[in-house]
Amino acid sequence: MMVSGTTCQEFTENANDYLEGEASWSDWARIRFHLWICPHCREYLEQMDLTRLLLQTTPPQDVDPEVKEEIMKRFKQWSD
Amino acid sequence: MEEVVQEAWMSFLQSLDRFEGRASVKTWLFRILVNRAISRSKRENRTTPMSALGTGDDGPAVDPARFANSMWSSPPAAWRTNPEAVLANAQLRRIVEEAVEDLPPRQKVVITLRDLQGWSSKEVRNVLDISQTNQRVLLHRARSRVRAVLEEHHRDDG
Numbered sequence: 001m002m003v004s005g006t007t008c009q010e011f012t013e014n015a016n017d018y019l020e021g022e023a024s025w026s027d028w029a030r031i032r033f034h035l036w037i038c039p040h041c042r043e044y045l046e047q048m049d050l051t052r053l054l055l056q057t058t059p060p061q062d063v064d065p066e067v068k069e070e071i072m073k074r075f076k077q078w079s080d
Numbered sequence: 081m082e083e084v085v086q087e088a089w090m091s092f093l094q095s096l097d098r099f100e101g102r103a104s105v106k107t108w109l110f111r112i113l114v115n116r117a118i119s120r121s122k123r124e125n126r127t128t129p130m131s132a133l134g135t136g137d138d139g140p141a142v143d144p145a146r147f148a149n150s151m152w153s154s155p156p157a158a159w160r161t162n163p164e165a166v167l168a169n170a171q172l173r174r175i176v177e178e179a180v181e182d183l184p185p186r187q188k189v190v191i192t193l194r195d196l197q198g199w200s201s202k203e204v205r206n207v208l209d210i211s212q213t214n215q216r217v218l219l220h221r222a223r224s225r226v227r228a229v230l231e232e233h234h235r236d237d238g
Contacts, residue, residue: 007150012141016220020201040155044142047156050166051227054176055195057167 006030011041015048141224159234172230179229183222190215191222 011034017023018031035042146154159166166172180191189208193199199207205215 007147008152009140009142009144009147009150012224013220015141016223017216020216020219022216040152043158044156047159047227047231048223050159050163051176051223051230052195053163053167054172054230055180055191055223055226056198058173058176058196 006034008041015045019048175233179226187218187222190218194219
């Protein structure tokens with residue numbers, strides 16, 4: 001849906017900036033209008049939002065043994 | 081002696097949350113993440129050290145084949161579960177973790193710090209010494225990839 005120069009493909013490249021509140025004012029307005037007319041991009045945005053939520057509620061991973069060893073080495077140097 | 085260091089290390093890790101705004105600690109944590117990314121890329125016989133951090137960051141958010149004249153020809157199918165169910169789904173969390181692991185190193189570092197560790201964009205920019213645009217693009221690429229992996233999973237499932 002090619003309105004005001006915003007396409008679906010363009011939207012997918014700007015969706016995260018929009019979510020983060022980092023889109024410029026003119027991009028923001030174009031995106032709002034596009035979302036109003038395009039259900040597919042509304043779905044896409046919802047999925048990006050859920051993805052962000054999932055990521056932000058995922059606890060940081062345990063480090064694997066190999067890396068832990070490297071960290072221990074660094075820790076010793078660090079505490080000297 | 082090993083055990084003492086290990087215990088100190090563990091308690092230090094547990095108290096990381098309380099180290100707010102201490103650049104030295106954050107820089108140190110960043111080095112750990114970078115090492116982790118490098119050791120992984122070595123294991124996978126990719127190219128080595130710092131050059132490994134500069135590759136694999138290009139590419140569109142969505143496969144261009146899914147658009148015709150820049151409009152969806154193969155639009156994203158609705159995820160049939162509601163947000164609460166998605167968040168409570170342990171399998172989805174594993175998929176997210178694996179997707180993050182598979183990201184190119186620079187994207188992995190940025191998304192880990194921003195989303196999993198909860199750092200602000202400014203903190204990430206300072207520690208990684210990258211521009212605002214760079215940070216924004218890396219986070220965009222990383223999240224877009226994780227979304228694509230989740231979409232794949234929903235498609236296989238449904």
